Amino acid sequence: MTNPHPPDARALPEANAASSRRHYILQVLTVFVGFLIFGFSENIKGPAIPRIQTELGLGELEIGQLLSLNSLGYLLACTFTAWLIRRIGIKAVCLISFGSMAVSGIFIFWSHNYPTLSSSFFLMCIGNGMLEIGLAVLGARIFVRNTGTMMNLSHFFYGLSSTVAPMVASGMMTLHVGGRLLDWRDVYLIILLLSVLPMIPALAGKFPAHSNMPEDRIPLKTIMGDRVIWLLVAILSFGVISEMAVGGWLVNFLEKAYGWSGPSSSAMLSAFFLCFTLGRLLLGPVTDRIGFALSLILFSAVSGVLTFAAIFAGEPGAFLFAAAGVGIAPVYPTVMALIAQRYRRGSDAVITFIVTLMGVGSVLGNYAIGAIISGIRRMVSGGDGDNALLRGLQAGYGFIGLCAILCALSAIPLYRLLKKRGELL
Known part of the structure; x- marks a missing residue:
């Protein structure tokens, strides 16, 4: 019998469009909220590290080793996440990464010595590394239009949470709950348990599937033979060292070099991330307009110059440490946008390769900063006195500025190569 009420032919496409919009919104929420939580987890360490150092009796070299071990966990995650x-x-993968970050918060809460703390941080950074790759791959798949703007906007949420994280962490450590003063362990527990929030849109949404078509995969041999990719490795490695090291060392620098209080130092770190956040929010459209490679040269050079200016100006120029965040902020999302545009069909493999090698650079960078501070401190007056500590801290922080300059210098041959090939984006 013929159906007297045949379905409207227009209803099906409209229903599919509504479903696609819903899933896209959930995908975007996962990326945005994921980066928001990522920023918190990465940048509460600024106010926490001086207190960890005091409580556990750690030197600068041991702090550098701790941060390097964290980067090693991140690096390990990068090696298997694409697979x-x-x-x-x-x-x-996104759900596992959020879950492991929440679990690591529990382990950090129960850490009372250097080995257990290092192991707990290691687990947290494995979750961070998986999340970094997962969100980058997801962003490359869904942001097919205005890629530079959307990549910077998604990373804006990382900057937003990074801005408030030091102030939140510092403020929480002045609170009394149940007659007990909250410490850095409580802060890590509470913040990392927030990782369950982005699991909600991730569970509800449908994510784009990975293509198994041979033409959508780039062989490792091809990746390793591409000069552009190696230049991107250098740019991202130097840029990320300069960006991430601020969260671990700025508070330490201000407290020990200038005798600032914990809240004041944390406020300056928050100011850095405020500039960082504004840089990603406002400069995304600029990268789309003037081109990715030129943006990398200009912005990272500005960050390096401001960092060195802050060191040479002394305490009155401390605000320049914060201003440097504007320049370094667009580096990571701009590189991701360039990858998404240039390697659209094989972005998963390229992102994994570049971010993995970037992780190696991050491990070496954090270790180098701690080693430079300790080495220069020993060289100056036998390591005794405030002057020796100040010179060591200045040298270590100078390495952060140097990495920003090297990021800019690495982007110059990239610009020339792409221009010569007529492939500027």
């Missing part, structure tokens, strides 16, 4: 995405899907 895991292909095996179980990007949705499952």
